[in-house]
Amino acid sequence: MTATFRISEDDYVDAMKLYARLPRTARWLLGAAAVLLVLAAVFGTRQVQASALGGLAGGAGVLLAMRVFVMPMTARRHYRKYKAIREEFSAELLDDALRLRAPHGESRIVWANVLKWRQDDRFVLIYLMPRLFHALPRSVASQGFDLPGLIERLNRHVGPEA
Secondary structure (H helix, E strand, O other), X not given: OEEEEOOOHHXXXXXXXXXXXXXXXXXXXXXXXXXXXXXXXXXXXXXXHHHHHHHHHHHHXXXXXXHHHHHHHHHHHHHHHOHHHHOOEEEEEOOOEEEEEEOOEEEEEEHHHOOEEEEOOOEEEEEEEOOXXXXXXXXXXXXXXXXXXXXXXXXXXXXXXX
């Protein structure tokens, strides 16, 4: 079944937040570093405590600023410059591929060419390269698009979610 959708500016920002989500390994390493800094702040010497607290505050501040301010602002600027993303797209699930159509072109994404994929409650991102992805809103399921079938094919042919 073919479903149509449009990507709004807010949709694009939310898709970019999903894109910017750290991989599991990086989240674990970041958490471990934070735990080590907390332990150093609690049990270290006065100089180590000051350094650990500075590292915690600085790291948290940078992560928060990037996530809350810089990334959304950059995503909105990119959306406004990219006129083609405002067009209506259609998606069709095939046995061996996902077909995406727009007034300016068509793409047939075969599973062998998908690098990785990830999802959240609003989008499924399908990566063709480390920084190039297609964003498919989960809302297409309300039009009859087989979203569980897409996720099953991605799991089978590409592997588990990144």
